Amino acid sequence: MISPVPDFRIIPGVDLLRQRTGVRELEARHGSDATVAALRAGADALRARIAAGTDVPQPADAIEDFARSTLAVQARGSLRPAINATGVIIHTNLGRAPIADAAIERVTAIARGYTNLEYDLSKGSRGSRSAHAEPLITAITGAEAAIVVNNNAAATMLILSALAQGREVVISRGELVEIGGGFRVPDVMRQSGAVLREVGTTNRTRVSDYTAAVSPATAMFLRVHPSNFRIEGFTERPALGELVDAGRAMNIPVVEDIGSGCLVDDLAGEPSVQASITAGVDLVCFSGDKLLGGPQAGIVAGRKALIERLRVHPLMRAVRADKITYAILEATLAEYAAGRAAETVPVQRMLHLSADEIEARAQALATRLADGGWRVAMISGSSAVGGGSAPGVSLPTALLAIAHGDESPDATERWLRTLDPPVIARIEHDRVVLDLRTVMPVDDDTLSTLLLGPR
Helix, strand or coil: CCCCCCCHHHCCCHHHHCCCHHHHHHHHHHCHHHHHHHHHHHHHHHHHHHHCCCCCCCHHHHHHHHHHHHHHHHHHCCCCCCEECCCEEEEHHHCECCCCHHHHHHHHHHHCCCCCCCEECCCCEECCHHHCCHHHHHHHHCCCEEEEECCHHHHHHHHHHHHHCCCEEEEEHHHCCEEHHHEEHHHHHHHHCCEEEEECCCCECCHHHHHHCCCCCEEEEEEECCCCCCCCCCCECCCHHHHHHHHHHCCCCEEEEEECCCCCCCCCCCCCHHHHHHHCCCEEEEECCCCCCCCCCEEEEECHHHHHHHHCCCHHHHHECCHHHHHHHHHHHHHHHCCCHHHHCHHHHHHHCCHHHHHHHHHHHHHHHHHCCCEEEEEEEEEEEECCEEEEEEEEEEEEEEECCCCCHHHHHHHHHCCCCCEECEEECCEEEEEHHHCCHHHHHHHHHHHCCCC
16 A cells, blocks of 8 residues: 655645744744744654654644744753752752852842942042952951952962962872862862972871972972862871961961861861961962852952962953852852851751751641652651762751652653753652752742642
8 A cells, every 4th residue: 555645735834824923922022033943843843743644633733832832942041940859958060059049139239230340439440350259258267368269270270370380389199189070189280380299198198298398499388178088097187287387387388278168167077268267377268159158259368468469360360250259259258247147048058957847848748749649758868068068977857758650760750850940859769859958948839839730
């Protein structure tokens, strides 16, 4: 039997489709070029369906629906909000730190118009953007001066380039770390023009190892916090104060990269910026979007004379922060200065949540889901700090295990990612679990609505 020839004549032309009320609305919203392209793509898809023998009773409606769906996806963009139900607080893949409400209000006010980013209001002339956020950083940390760049890797590169190019930087072998994205301390040092001088061993380094390596070529002692791993057992590392004393005795600056940007003293294993400044380091650099809970940024604080050398270095222009970063950072730091960061900065609030508080929210969600046909179970578990911070530190939490019919955990987890906004969960012991520690309280109802919606 000869197959019938597909009849493509039923597919309306683009000009005819553009006369439809719904298509005219699409053009008004998305523009004529994008709409026409989507209509043509819809017509091509329809031809493929007809060629495959699929019956298409309303071709014009099908093409319009295809165009509407395509344009909606394009307008939404690739960067989308998501609900983080993984329990990993500083989730690098999910944008690290969510921003405080006060910072969102501040950045909205700054972004909608002009600002005094590089304008001195008192003098009526050009100013320096590096002055922004500095008063708050110095007030909170006790440092003499500070600058902000676009991330902590840039801060490290700037310090090494400005203070150690062509000279030796003494560092313990146990601190030659690699962090996410292939960022390796030795590679950054080479790119900066500094000369790496390794001392000690992987597991044991003493102050005498540093001092024995000093020569006329020595530019600094560099201490790097191994934020994403721990060495346990037969280990030794000099206290920061010992290293500072040795550096002062030999007139060698001590620089510390602590990474996480912790501004509180109650997180086990994480050094605070204030502790480093109090110990006497000459410079300390850290991230703005990890434990600090602000924007992606690198912050350098310490002695004014050294900060000024960084401020005028040519590389500073390449790594400088923009007005959006400064707006978010200043508003976030203001929450610390006011003593309310534990309640208002999302990362800090999540860190301080108790398992009982999380369980109460999870129980309310479990009741709604059970009424909607889900199988649910409350189980004990742990959350993670994430972002390379506090490795080995687990936070007790209450997990909500969910299952739908005979669907596999992998299938459920994939379905959650198709929602709008997508819900990112984790699979543990062959069960999909939700950890509400990292779900914003204002999203609890949204999460419930999404899970009870059509599948």
